[in-house]
Amino acid sequence: MKRIALALLLAAALPLSQAAPKVLPLWPEGVPGAKPALGPERFENGRVSNISEPTITVYGPAVDRQNGTAVIICPGGGYVRESFQREGEQYATWLSTLGVTSFVLKYRLQEFGHPAPLQDVLRAVRLVRSKAAEFHVRADRIGVMGSSAGGHLAATAGTLFDNPLGRTGAQLDAVSARPDFLMLMYPVITMDGPAVHTGSRKALIGGAPSAETVQLMSVEKQVTKDTPPTLLIHTQEDKSVPVENSIMFYQALTRAAVPAEMYLFEHGAHGMGMKPGLGTASNWPRRAEEWLRERGLLDAVR
Secondary structure, eight states, X not given: OHHHHHHHHHHHHSOBSSSSOEEEESOTXXXXXXXXXXXXXXXXXXXXXXXXXXXXXXXXXXXXXXXXXXXXXXXXXXXTEEOTIIIIIHHHHHHHHTTOEEEEXXXXXXXXXXXXXXXXXXXXXXXXXXXXXXXXXXXXOEEEEEETHHHHHHHHHHHSTTOGGGOOSOGGGGSOOOOSEEEEESOOOOSSSTTOOHHHHHHHHOSSOOHHXXXXXXXXXXXXXXXXXXXXXXXTTOSSSOTHHHHHHHHHHHHTTOXXXXXXXXXXXXXXXXXXXXXXXXXXXXXXXXXXXXXXTTXXXX
């Protein structure tokens, strides 16, 4: 736990390859299905909502540790808001100490609904991959990390990367949107059954979705052998998004012979982020670092 706290302190002090985070529009040619009447975004207590202009915010790695790995981070918030600071900026700061370049995704929410978030996360993967040389990352080391509903969005990137609903007819559609790995924090997974998070379901697919949409967005049912290697982290104390969500996804990954690792902790309420004082659950960044290192994702660029 002391090591994690020290890492966060170092992250604030270490020089990054970029002096300040750079914000890039996700759709410079125009947001698909734009809704200019929505008005300005709302930002309060580190959370953003009413998003009409999706972006990625770029956080460079510590200069002396750059390894070419990239992570697109999807903050959670039930598809109603996004916990941009706690589940976005904090993760990016931690990842920078590991030499990883991070891209915090600001994606469209309930005002648009499905498939807008899917389009945004796949566009982010395509954009980062198409500009890999510019960002000094490797095109085969691009992962997606997400928490809660952001974990659902990350999981859709890993299962629906070839789905037609994720394309808009843009030139970038020709670039592969498949992530190379997933990191899912207490993710929403299913859109059906007793483990469903009803708030996320309603915000994303509405109050009366078709059976086909429920099936499609229950991502445990969309896992194939092409789903990327996945790390899952969840807790027993999570009363908002039951731990069964992660278990179902892990079981689906296992059936498809997809490399997967899962840590289920006793303590830690939903949305714990990098909060200290939660027993072994607060050590999840160390477990995640070990997983990244074991997969060669923290090896220096050759």
